[in-house]
Amino acid sequence: MKRVSLKDIARIAGVSPSTVSFVLNGKAKQMRISETLASKIMEVAKKEGYHPNPVAVSLRTGKSQILGLIVETISGNFFASLSRIIEEEAARFGYKIVYTSTENKLQKGKELIGMLSQRQVDGYIITPTPGMEQDIKELIADNKPVVLMDSYFPGIDVPHVLVNNYEGVKRGMAHIIEKGYRRIGFVTVDLNLVQMEERLKAYFDTMHSEGLSTDNLVLSIKYEEDKELGIQQVTDYIKNTPELEAVFFATNYLGLLGLESIHRLGLKLPDDLAMICFDDHDVFRLYPPGITCIRQPAEEIAKTALELLMDQLGKGNGSLGETKIEISPGLVVRGTTEFVQKVNK
Amino acid sequence: MKRVSLKDIARIAGVSPSTVSFVLNGKAKQMRISETLASKIMEVAKKEGYHPNPVAVSLRTGKSQILGLIVETISGNFFASLSRIIEEEAARFGYKIVYTSTENKLQKGKELIGMLSQRQVDGYIITPTPGMEQDIKELIADNKPVVLMDSYFPGIDVPHVLVNNYEGVKRGMAHIIEKGYRRIGFVTVDLNLVQMEERLKAYFDTMHSEGLSTDNLVLSIKYEEDKELGIQQVTDYIKNTPELEAVFFATNYLGLLGLESIHRLGLKLPDDLAMICFDDHDVFRLYPPGITCIRQPAEEIAKTALELLMDQLGKGNGSLGETKIEISPGLVVRGTTEFVQKVNK
DNA sequence: TGTAATTGCTATATCGATATAGTATTTATT
DNA sequence: AATAAATACTATATCGATATAGCAATTACA
Numbered sequence: 001m002k003r004v005s006l007k008d009i010a011r012i013a014g015v016s017p018s019t020v021s022f023v024l025n026g027k028a029k030q031m032r033i034s035e036t037l038a039s040k041i042m043e044v045a046k047k048e049g050y051h052p053n054p055v056a057v058s059l060r061t062g063k064s065q066i067l068g069l070i071v072e073t074i075s076g077n078f079f080a081s082l083s084r085i086i087e088e089e090a091a092r093f094g095y096k097i098v099y100t101s102t103e104n105k106l107q108k109g110k111e112l113i114g115m116l117s118q119r120q121v122d123g124y125i126i127t128p129t130p131g132m133e134q135d136i137k138e139l140i141a142d143n144k145p146v147v148l149m150d151s152y153f154p155g156i157d158v159p160h161v162l163v164n165n166y167e168g169v170k171r172g173m174a175h176i177i178e179k180g181y182r183r184i185g186f187v188t189v190d191l192n193l194v195q196m197e198e199r200l201k202a203y204f205d206t207m208h209s210e211g212l213s214t215d216n217l218v219l220s221i222k223y224e225e226d227k228e229l230g231i232q233q234v235t236d237y238i239k240n241t242p243e244l245e246a247v248f249f250a251t252n253y254l255g256l257l258g259l260e261s262i263h264r265l266g267l268k269l270p271d272d273l274a275m276i277c278f279d280d281h282d283v284f285r286l287y288p289p290g291i292t293c294i295r296q297p298a299e300e301i302a303k304t305a306l307e308l309l310m311d312q313l314g315k316g317n318g319s320l321g322e323t324k325i326e327i328s329p330g331l332v333v334r335g336t337t338e339f340v341q342k343v344n345k
Numbered sequence: 346m347k348r349v350s351l352k353d354i355a356r357i358a359g360v361s362p363s364t365v366s367f368v369l370n371g372k373a374k375q376m377r378i379s380e381t382l383a384s385k386i387m388e389v390a391k392k393e394g395y396h397p398n399p400v401a402v403s404l405r406t407g408k409s410q411i412l413g414l415i416v417e418t419i420s421g422n423f424f425a426s427l428s429r430i431i432e433e434e435a436a437r438f439g440y441k442i443v444y445t446s447t448e449n450k451l452q453k454g455k456e457l458i459g460m461l462s463q464r465q466v467d468g469y470i471i472t473p474t475p476g477m478e479q480d481i482k483e484l485i486a487d488n489k490p491v492v493l494m495d496s497y498f499p500g501i502d503v504p505h506v507l508v509n510n511y512e513g514v515k516r517g518m519a520h521i522i523e524k525g526y527r528r529i530g531f532v533t534v535d536l537n538l539v540q541m542e543e544r545l546k547a548y549f550d551t552m553h554s555e556g557l558s559t560d561n562l563v564l565s566i567k568y569e570e571d572k573e574l575g576i577q578q579v580t581d582y583i584k585n586t587p588e589l590e591a592v593f594f595a596t597n598y599l600g601l602l603g604l605e606s607i608h609r610l611g612l613k614l615p616d617d618l619a620m621i622c623f624d625d626h627d628v629f630r631l632y633p634p635g636i637t638c639i640r641q642p643a644e645e646i647a648k649t650a651l652e653l654l655m656d657q658l659g660k661g662n663g664s665l666g667e668t669k670i671e672i673s674p675g676l677v678v679r680g681t682t683e684f685v686q687k688v689n690k
Numbered sequence: 691t692g693t694a695a696t697t698g699c700t701a702t703a704t705c706g707a708t709a710t711a712g713t714a715t716t717t718a719t720t
Numbered sequence: 721a722a723t724a725a726a727t728a729c730t731a732t733a734t735c736g737a738t739a740t741a742g743c744a745a746t747t748a749c750a
Contacts (some may be wrong), residue, residue, distance in 0.1 A: 005736055014702045021738060031739095032698055054463055055409070056736035059400045059705050074425045074444075084419050084446070099419075099444040101429070115441065116398055259631055283628050286604055303573065350706055361730045366708060377728055401706035404735050 004048045005036040013044045022046070024052070038047035059118055065220060066096045067309065068116035070126045071111060071149075074101045077281055077299060078252070079127070082149070085302035086125065093306075093315055095122070104223075106131040113139065123309045125149055130192045145312035149305045151195050152324075159323035160311070165195045165278075168294040168329040172248060174277050175292070176337050177210060181246040181274055185217045187258065188250040199278060200251045216241065227257070235261040238273070246274035246337070252281040252293070257289060275336045289335025300327050349393045358389045365390070369397070403465055406668065411441045411463035412654065415471045416494075419446045422626055423597070423643060424472070427494070428649035431470065434605060438660055439650075440467070449568075451476040465643040468654045470494055490657035494650045496540050497669075504657070504668035506649040508654045510540045510623075513639040513674040514547035517593060517621050520637070521682050522555060526619055532603065533595040544595045544623060552637060561586065572602070580606040583618070591619035591682070597626040597638070604632060610640045620681045634680020645672050 007026075010017040016298040020041055022031040028038040044050075058064040067090055071079040077099075085095045098121060102109035113135045116124065123145035128136060133153050140158060141144050141164055148160035176184060186203045188196055200218070207214045212253055234257045238244060249255040255277035267273050269289060277284065277293045284291035304325055309325075310316035351369075353389035355362040365386055367376040373383040389395075402408040412435055416424040424446075432442045444465060447454035451474055458480045462467065468490035473481060478498050484491050485503060493505035496640045521529060533541055535605045545563070564582040566575055567609045579602050583589060594600040600622035612618050614634060622629065649670055654669075655661035 003736095006738095007736075018700065018702090018739075019698090022699095025738085027739095032696090034698065037698085051463060053404075053465075053736050054403045055400055055465055056705090057738080059398075059404050060736080060738050062705080064400070074419070080419045080425065084448070087446075092619070096464075098441075101432075103429070118396060119441075120398075120400055159591050162527075229493050255707090256627075256631070263631075276745080282601070282626075286601070286608070286628050287632055288608070348706095352706075362707080363709075363730060363732090364728090367729095370708080372709095379728065382728085396704050402708080404705090404737090405709090406709050407735080471739085633747090672717095 003053070004050050006050070006052065009041065009050050012048065014043050016040065024050075027266060028081070028250055046319060050332060062121050064120045066098055066119070066121045068112075068119075068121040068124045068126075069097050069099050069157060070112050070116075070124065071099075071101050072127050072129070073097075073103055078220050078279055080294060081298040082302045085299050086306055089303055089306040093310055100130055102108070104125075110135050114335060115311050117142075117144070123147075123313055125305050125309060127151060128153060143161060145309055147305045147308045147312075149301065151193055154194060159308045161308060161325045161327065162195065163296045163301065163329045164326040166202045167199035167326075168278060169248070169250075170197045170206055170294075171329070171331050172278070172292075172294050173206035175331055175333065176246050176274060177206070178246070179274070179337055181337075182212060183217070183243050183245040184212070185219065185237070185241060185244050185247040186214075186250065187219045187221065187237065187247055187254050189223050190220045191223050196250060203248060205265045217244075221254070221257075230254075230257045231260045231264070234258055235264060238265060238267075244273060246270075246276070249275065249277040252279040252284070253276055255279075255291060255293070256281065256283060259291070270336045270338060281334060284334070289338070290335040293332050295330045295332050297327055297330065348398070349551050351397065352395060353537050354386065354395050354423050357393065357539070358386050360386065362537040369395075382612050388681065389665050406511055407465060410439060411443055411464070411466045411613060413457075413464075413466040413469045413471075414442050415461075415469065416446050417442075417472050417474070418448050419444075423624055423641060430644050431651055434651040438655055444483055447472075447474055448457040449474060453479050462487075462489070468492075468658055470650050470654060472496060473498060483533045489555070492650045492653045492657075494646065496538055499539060504653045506646050506653060506670045506672065508542065508641045508646065508674045510543035511547045511640075512592070512671075513623060514544045514595075515551055516670045516674070517623070517637075517639050517677050518548060518551035520676055520678065521591050521593070521621055522551070524619070524682050525670050526682075527557060528562070528588050528590040529557070530564065530582070530586060530589050530592040531559075531595065532564045532582065532592055534568050535565045536568050541595060548593060562589075566602075568601070571593060572628055575602045575607045577601075578607060583607070583612075584612060589618060591615075591621070594620065597622055597624040597629070600624075600636060600638070601626065601628060603675040604628070604636070615681045615683060627679060631677065634683070637679045637682040638677050640675045640677050642672055642674065 006020050007017050010020045019033060022028055023033055023038045023041045024045060034115060069083060071083065074080060083099055090097050098116065100112045102112065105239050109129050122138060125147050127150045128148050133156060136146060136158060137156060146158055148158050150162050152158065152160035152162065188200055204214060221230055222234040238261055247258060249258050258275060262269060262273060271277060275291060277291055280293045280295045284293050307316055307320055308323060311318050351365050352362050355365045366372055368383045369390060370376055414428060414431060416428065418424060424543045428444055435442050443461065445457045447457065454477050469484060470492050470573055472495045473493050478501060481491060481503060481570050482501060491503055493503050495507050497503065497505035497507065533545055549559060556685060566578045569575055574644045583606055590602060595604050603620060607614060607618060614620060620636060622636055625638045650659050652665055653668060656663050
């Protein structure tokens with residue numbers, strides 16, 4: 001029950017601790033320990049059930065075999081999937097994950113970085129929030145391996161993976177325009193994030209290149225803790241925008257607010273209003289008639305992020321070449337952008 | 346940029362490391378360090394931005410100020426909420442959380458316990474899965490603080506918090522019976538968990554005490570990775586159960602399968618079939634007409650679990666008295682158990 | 691045969707903290 | 721005045737590993 005230390009193994013095997021350390025770390029040859037002795041030591045270690053104390057190893061080597069993962073929030077399907085896959089992939093390289101969330105609080109994000117670096121994590125996968133630039137710069141300056149996920153800072157040279165936001169919205173817009181919608185609104189949030197800017201830009205570009213006006217069609221809601229306030233803003237927007245035919249919600253959180261609003265206004269999807277949303281959600285799949293969305297390939301993003309990190313840690317195969325990666329999203333067509341349907345089913 | 350150690354502070358302040366340690370650990374009085382010197386040391390430490398290296402502290406003291414949290418899966422609203430609250434509460438006591446999930450794999454759960462104990466976590470909050478009895482017994486035998494959450498092992502004496510499953514189903518059953526439903530089915534899963542047994546028992550007890558038959562009304566679906574297989578089982582069950590009026594789903598995961606099935610069968614909620622579910626879900630709130638459910642008070646469960654753990658760690662106020670706690674769930678009435686409604690809105 | 695090189699291992703400083711046992715100085719006691 | 725006790729600290733072993741420098745003993749070489 002009580003733990004056996006390396007010293008114990010050394011004593012039992014009748015050798016010095018250094019010898020045990022060399023053997024168990026695969027440096028037997030390099031340190032010219034005889035085969036006989038090496039295998040004897042391995043045997044003793046196995047029989048005694050020896051496992052090195054990671055805390056001691058960490059103190060001595062400065063490496064912890066732990067990666068820090070900072071996401072926006074644990075709740076939320078997208079981040080939950082990301083986390084699960086990252087955990088799995090990391091395990092294949094012998095790394096554990098310490099999972100933390102900022103809950104969109106800048107201060108908490110900063111604290112987390114500090115906490116993780118104190119804990120000597122070997123690398124970071126971070127979903128950055130505005131204001132974290134400085135902290136991330138410091139990590140980089142400190143030579144810490146960092147990968148940003150889902151967003152990035154245009155000014156700073158840090159490896160990152162994210163979905164191609166511009167392309168995603170372009171694709172979604174192409175879809176609804178092809179379906180015949182013209183008065184298309186766009187609901188975004190006033191967080192100063194590149195991905196939001198990209199999405200909005202794609203909306204404007206598409207509308208304008210189609211010769212469509214965007215006047216009074218864009219709502220940027222104030223980011224609020226309180227969901228009710230968000231719903232109110234969206235409801236007012238839908239009510240007060242004449243002849244609105246379709247709405248593009250820039251995030252799934254906004255889409256959920258939208259659903260609530262539409263539900264409360266007694267509007268029928270898609271007859272009264274069509275909708276499409278960036279990012280999928282359980283609800284979108286199940287809520288009749290199904291909400292059309294742009295799907296972020298969580299698995300690919302997660303795996304790529306880990307690969308980028310492993311490359312920095314010298315454990316990757318460097319197969320990616322690039323360190324700034326944008327992944328193409330998919331379009332999932334469901335009922336909210338179909339004029340017809342509703343006949344079968 | 347490079348870290349300052351306790352020794353650095355000692356050197357700068359012109360004292361010995363021990364003195365610095367005493368002062369910074371609040372043992373100045375006890376060790377009769379003069380006020381003057383103490384405040385000087387504190388000043389130096391602050392100016393130099395000293396933060397103790399948690400890894401070294403952990404090695405020396407055997408304490409890590411980290412708690413291990415093992416839940417079933419990161420995805421899943423209930424566990425996500427639990428985790429968030431636990432993280433918050435733990436922070437108030439100066440503890441960090443290492444968050445891991447078993448994904449319902451026994452083997453992974455066992456490995457996680459081993460991993461966490463190697464990492465010297467100071468305590469465990471575990472959502473136990475069948476087969477983990479032995480590992481948990483060992484933790485207890487090893488004097489490790491443990492709290493089980495959401496389930497427990499009847500045979501083993503370990504502090505635990507969970508919702509009162511029996512009461513929850515009783516309450517839900519009372520509700521639908523009062524609404525006039527009589528042919529009520531029950532869908533559960535063939536995992537050997539106490540909470541499932543309790544829920545099923547409450548169903549049987551209620552039905553029988555009301556003089557209602559339960560013949561062929563219970564479906565225990567095989568736990569499968571593949572969602573599609575689950576949906577198939579539920580679909581078959583609904584289709585082949587004559588005159589089914591209402592279904593009680595024992596978990597929200599089952600409820601989601603049920604929704605899919607009902608949707609595919611083209612049934613209308615609640616006209617063709619009423620439903621109620623144990624445990625809430627985003628989808629249940631948003632999916633029209635809203636799914637009636639038994640809500641587990643996540644916040645209370647999380648806080649209680651942490652309190653139980655803190656009591657064991659000697660940091661709690663022991664205000665709970667009991668160490669085996671069942672919390673009353675709430676009934677959330679929505680559209681799927683209302684014959685009428687659908688008029689307003 | 692004497693020196694150099696190689697083999698096969700060990701001694702020990704170190705990572706950064708904690709805590710016990712000890713030491714020098716001052717104050718109290720008889 | 722001599723001893724005891726209290727004050728205000730310090731020296732150092734320790735947690736459990738790693739890794740550098742070193743040290744016998746053997747083999748190679750000239």
